[in-house]
Amino acid sequence: MEISGVISAIVIGIVIGVLGRLALPGRQRIGILATVVVGIVAALLGSAIAAGIGVADTKGIDWVEWLIQIGLAALGVALLDRGRTGGRSRRRSWGRAHR
Template structure:
């Protein structure tokens, strides 16, 4: 993995994390820093997957970008949705939410 791949994954992850915060509706239970970190981590994972799968020396630079963006978008959406679906452990608080 080259330095440009790492920088590209960092930029893609930060961009997808930031845009994901803006696009998903409702109040977010996930902090901004966690959304950005998940985007970067997933984009790096996407870069690793592309590096393992695509061994062509003159490969298109579009494939890593698409895979990194996809991985980062899925990670951010899953994190925000999962955090928003958490239920309160207190049964009394849960009854108040249902009313």
């Protein structure tokens, strides 16, 4: 992959990751780097899924592909946020219940 491909993947990852975060209500406790990584992975997976179901590379803007990518990014952000906060809240509640 050329440097322009890497740069465009990062830019698309940022856009998809941010849109995925905006699709979720409330505050997400993950960093910008995690958001970009989730966005890049969601963009790649979303493109593969869209190509697999035959909705990629249409005339104009590929809205269905974008929706798949944003949905995957929102799912990834939610899973990372739940993983980060789920463990801490369980430990805190366990400590309070057994004092």
